Amino acid sequence: MAVITGTGAVSPLGRTSREFYRRLRAGESAIRPLAPEERRGLQATHVARYDSFSPQPEIPAMKARRFDRGSQFAIIACAQAIAEAGYPVADDPGAIGIAMGTGSAGAGALTEFLRVLLVESPEAAPPFHFPNTVANAPASQVSIELKIFGPNVTITQKDPSGLNALLFASLAISSGRARAMLAGAVDEWNAVYAMGFDRVGALRGERRASGIVQGEGGFAVLLESEEHARGRGAPLLARLAGIGTAGVPTEPYRFVPDRRAIARAIRGALGAAGSDPSGVHLWLPSANGVVEMDRAESEVMSEVFGPDPPGAIRVKDAIGEMAAAGGAQLVAACRALADPEAPFPADARPRRVLVNSFGAGGNFFAAIFESAT
């Protein structure tokens, strides 16, 4: 299995992975009421936007204008992960790649390009925006900025897109295609997308008690072959011990609280990690406010782990739900394993963290990280 040697976070709860984790552990939340000008016809009431974000100092102002918001998040988060890992990209740029999950990347460029095309004329549509309408813009801008030549993919598969990207990354390493992979997820909040999600009934608000609060941010971990990481004396923050997945056949936008699928994903991750349920000490739930899904997750956790499941850090209560929240869970899991103050039993060897990430369309992922030192 591969190890994690660096983490990065650009989030409304902190602009580095350490700050994000510290404030998350302290119980802070970035969720705030929507301002009247943001609400415009929405029944949703809350959001977790990164209001104070500035791409400086990492990206100079002139250059930052070329990037959409998601690309700015991703470039900074990935640069943090590489810096923490002390990873020597330039020694062999083809040995490192990137896999990012997203649900909304490109939304800003897409809605603006289409607005002009539809309201004015196709000829007036700004060519500048078109290349950034693709969901792979953030990962590609990262590869260009950080001079990474290895595998480069973007994955969109509902809320677990971040864990799906982690799976791709781990396969890239185990197959020998890469020695190191940035893996994570990125999303940008967009008013038109918010309107779409609200009108199809996905958002929690005045008229809907069950649903998500939208967030935004960029999160990345650097996954590295353990042999390579040890060989270069890298910091071993955590080891990716196993990933489990399950699918349920259903409509693409329907949440299916399928207990069998949830159990299959969790047990798959446990099996791949070679761990009994009792070997897991911390749990980062998928729970995101979709009531039926959250209830099913709790029930399956009790079924698998008994009446006293591992303690939970509820990431989405702090930063909202989106594909990028899965990336945030990966970062939080690795930071917890690297944190001497984290709530693990004194005799836990290795310490293990379970990350659950379930989405609409019958998409279920679970991953287990463990201490690597």
Added chain:
Amino acid sequence: MALRRRVVVTGLGAVSSIGSSVSEFWQNLLAGVCGIRPVSLFDASTYRTQTAAEVSNIPDGFLTPAEKRRMSRADRMGLVAATEAVSQSGLDLSREDPARIGVILGGGTSGLLDSEAVYEIWLKGGRGRPSRVLNHLPDAITDRVAQRFGLEGLKSTITTACSSAANAMGYAYDAIVGGLADVVVTGGSDVLARLTYGGFNSLRSVDPDPCRPFDRERRGLSIGEAAGILVFEEEERARRRGAPILGEFLGYGVTSDAFHMTAPDPSGAAGARTILAALDAARRNPADVDYVNAHGTATLQNDSAETAALKVALGDRAQAIPISSIKSMIGHCLCASGAIEAVATVLTVREGMVPPTIHYENPDPTCDLDYVPNQAREAPVNLALSNSFAFGGNSSVVVISRYE
């Protein structure tokens, strides 16, 4: 070295502007039929150009009217191709473990045509029917394919623009080799939309006439739409159950150009890295390559950069083998291009017939390889590459061989 699980192709499905079944598509490819015609899906009169390779027939009679209402055009095309591919594979889904069968597709425009219409209504102050935006995200078709066939394995949708489907096939291959699945329905479905049509036009990269890959007078691409679906299966079990084995997926290369969002590296060095990564992953040499299904978009930059990449990667072998761009017939099917071109490449390997590059008239000194001009050609092909190069410098090359 430990024995690696092998991945074979046991089913193919195709919906394209020149045919809505694999056999019709293949016959028309060999006949050099051009599917690039005036756009009818939306009013193109205010755009710089008015042609595209549009699909005229989606044989989706097996869907109920209620199912069709819930689905996007991309969903319906994808399901038609998936049904053809799964049927050819002979998989008896009632006897398979659904958890071992995954769906990994390349996605892009998905339900964009519908969400564009709703967005236009919103922009003009109306309310629009919200259910029409439900298929907006590119993963809708992946979930639909799993839903249709009752599949419970790994699902994923890769969105790397024009290399999406090639990377999806790569992920499917990795998933089978890595033991995460035994069968994966892979490929992609991508349709025309005003965003992509307007976008490439705004960049001045669309030829008003049908595109002319590798020709000196080429003036850009023709946008197309298609669904291409391939059933990937672990070789031993495919053999054991007597499945039709149409070819072998030997591996793939995926790299970042790290050069520019929209321009290829003109030296060919970046493209050559991808080709060599693919051959390396497939444990084959440049001398083993018998045919290249080129990315060949017919933009000024791509075709010369791709030619340079082939020369850098394959050396003398580049001059000795046929290279063709079927985009001259079916246009650039964007996120599905890697899939529909892989379907053609499997058939090329299987049938020993190379489809032509049509509309080819004027040799270009920067594109001086054998592009199989205008006429299909009989040629033994044991091993072929299919190239996909995308916005963002997301490059992917797949290696397909005859099954032995």
